[in-house]
Amino acid sequence: MGIGKAPTNPSVSFADVWDEVVDNICTGVLGNSDRLHMEIVCHLICQFRLNPEETSAAKVLIIEKMLGKLGMNPIDRIRIVVPEDQEKKPEDTYFTSL
Numbered sequence: 001m002g003i004g005k006a007p008t009n010p011s012v013s014f015a016d017v018w019d020e021v022v023d024n025i026c027t028g029v030l031g032n033s034d035r036l037h038m039e040i041v042c043h044l045i046c047q048f049r050l051n052p053e054e055t056s057a058a059k060v061l062i063i064e065k066m067l068g069k070l071g072m073n074p075i076d077r078i079r080i081v082v083p084e085d086q087e088k089k090p091e092d093t094y095f096t097s098l
Helices: 014-024 032-050 057-069 090-096
Strands: none
Touching (some): 032 057
């Protein structure tokens, strides 16, 4: 699939940015305790998209750092450990014990 084409009109709607970030994070990474972190990064992304020329380098670095902590850049993605599903099926136990 790859990275795809550049977006023609990136959304500045908070809800759209939230959904975009969630859709691009590896499954199982986010939990309820990440909501405040997500709120901050989504607001910063909206600010950046509204006026990228006036966004300070410091804000861009904060966005990059926060996205990295969510595993949204190549080097940080390899550091993300997604907890195994706690609910195992009986056949999982059978096949892993062989």
